[in-house]
Amino acid sequence: MPELSNITVKPIIKWAGGKSQMLKEILPNIPDFKGKYIEPFFGGGALFFALKPENAVIADSNPELINLYTQVANNVDAVIDKLKTYENKEELFYAVRALDWESLSEDEAAARTIYLNKTCFNGLYRVNKKGQFNTPFGRYKNPTICDEKLLRSASEVLRQATIICGDYLDVLKKFAEPEDFIFLDPPYIPVSKYADFKRYTKEQFSEDDHRNLANEVKRLFNLGCYVILTNSEHPLVHELYKEFDIKIVDTKRAISSKSSSRKGKDVIVSAFPNHHVISTELVEMPPQILKYPPTRYMGSKSKLIDHIWAVANNFNFNSVLDLFSGSGIVGYMFKSQGKRVISNDYMSMSAVFAKAMVENNTITLPLEEAKELLMQRDNIDHFVQEHFKGLYFSDEDNRTIDILRTNIWHIEDEYKRAISLSALIRACIKKRPRGIFTYTGDRYNDGRRDLSITLEQHFLEAVETINQAVFDNQQDNLAICGDAMKVSICEPDLVYIDPPYYSPLSDNEYVRRYHFVEGLARDWEGVEIQQHTKTKKFKSYPTPFSTRDGTSAAFMELFEKYSSSILIVSYSSNCLPTKEEMVAMMEKYKEHVEVIPIDYTYSFGNQRSAKTHRNSVQEYLFVGF
DSSP: OOOGGGOOOOOSSOOTTOOTTTHHHHGGGOOOOOSOEEESSOTTOHHHHHHOOSSEEEEESOHHHHHHHHHHHHOHHHHHHHHTTOOOOHHHHHHHHTSOGGGSOHHHHHHHHHHHHHHBGGGOOOBOTTSOBOOOBOOOSSOOSOOHHHHHHHHHHHTTEEEEESOHHHHHHHHOOTTOEEEEOOOOOOOSTTOOSTTTOTTOOOHHHHHHHHHHHHHHHHHTOEEEEEEESOHHHHHHTTTSEEEEEEEEOSSOSSGGGSEEEEEEEEEOOGGGTOOOOOOOOOGGGGGSOOOOOTTOOTTTHHHHHHHHTTSOOSEEEESSOTTSHHHHHHHHTTOEEEEEESSHHHHHHHIIIIIOSSOOOOHHHHHHTTSOOTTOOOHHHHHSTTTSSOHHHHHHHHHHHHHHTTOOSHHHHHHHHHHHHHHHHHHSGGGOOSSOSOTTOOOOHHHHSOHHHHHHHHHHHHHHHOOOOSSOOEEEEOOTTTOOOSOOSEEEEOOOOBBTTBOOOHHHHHHHHHHHHHTTTTOOBOTTSTTOOBOOOOOGGGSHHHHHHHHHHHHHHTTTSEEEEEEETTSBSOHHHHHHHHHTTOSOEEEEEEEEEOSSOOSTTOOGGGGEEEEEEEEEO
16 A cells, blocks of 8 residues: 555545635645544535544534545445546536435446436535435536545545544544543534525534534533534634634635635634643742842732742743843743843843843842942932932932932942942832832822831842842843844844733823833933923833734834744733734744733723723733744
């Protein structure tokens, strides 16, 4: 017998709803499975013949169809001999059509089925209420009634399969096991406004049947099977399979009474158990991670670091590029795990945090030196007192800020300067109601301790907290302040990408929220304060993540740039691109892509007119490897 890999096989009959035209969409989604191939709504079997699995169970509830495949598998010579006696003549067609297939020998019945399929109108298999085939003659000039080469090739492939006539539920309950791949192509949900479930198919596959099928898909998923299901693009499909990946594709209907209805949209539902590739089991974290200063920084992943490490822990790697470091907690987590960390962010304040606690391995700022920074010198800079009077802090606090920032910028040691500047930024954020600078005054002052103690005390407490976070992980770590699209790092083992999240319902402008402390980090160099604005902000930095198209293009560029690295991307379920779009983009550069959903609640809303329920979302970790 020839190797199956050397055989090219196509469906041996035309079948309404056959998947030949959708193969280009389905095949890229086929998982790397270890078990059997199972297809219980077999029909024309386009996917089966394309894959040629050597361990398969194929089934259908149509006994005439199953007889055909059984005979081609086991008695192909006899089927071919019978087919050679048929001609494309209308009188013969109707004479053969009138025969009761069950009264014929099995090989004759199989030949009859193929003959009628090849010569009837549009290859349509249709029966009346008595179960008798009633499609009219097709009037084709020269149809191929007996494709001997195709039939023999199909026979080789079918011989490797277990062929069953039965209900799909019975077949799946008997044969499905963990690691099996199951392809489900049921009778479609009708989408025409004139169609209804009752008259759609001979089997009358009803809405209840579709709901039962969805329950079976969930059982198979929980069992550990890989499932792909096709159906029409119908609201019920989205309702039934909302927890799985749904891909919408354009299709052409081969059989339709109206040419205008021969175009449509189908869906491909993929239900793959994540645990077969990526383990998400949480592991104990090093105690060092608890020493990182807590922050209310927008987008901080402090609540997700356990999940991020659970995913990253699946891989062997040494170097990590934290491309959008933000609060710095993720880079610090990787540092605590002994990895070499390159931390980058376009925000200077984020780079300062990373300089103080990720790049810095050994230097601390003694408390006595910190107290000296609170002492006024003759050359004090009054910048904050002059430009931000009455906006965010009291006159006394503004004076303290000016004393500190003036003295800090005279510190020669880069790490002591980063620690003291980080402490000043942290003090200003904690002293500020809600920790942001999008409004003036203190109308959100609820009297809690952070808002009642002095800024000096905040600063000194922050210095002590940051000092405790400094440790040596025996790696040459690095902090960079740069454009993520332009920064050049030589092939890091793993890249963690946590960009600004784009949503048409909210803005992702970090500068608008943190312009004051970002100004402290830069000493307002290279920025122009917009004096006409109430908050005295400066113009936001340019970023491709401010539009949908820009965000998609930026992801594609980053995925290509780091195609040789392990990729972990944080993104939210209420942002764009969608989960399906992100997976499709990443799949262009990665052989394996997994999506890990995590239920998550934002600590504070980031949407205009935000309501509490909008803050509860799923945070996705997209993993490419």
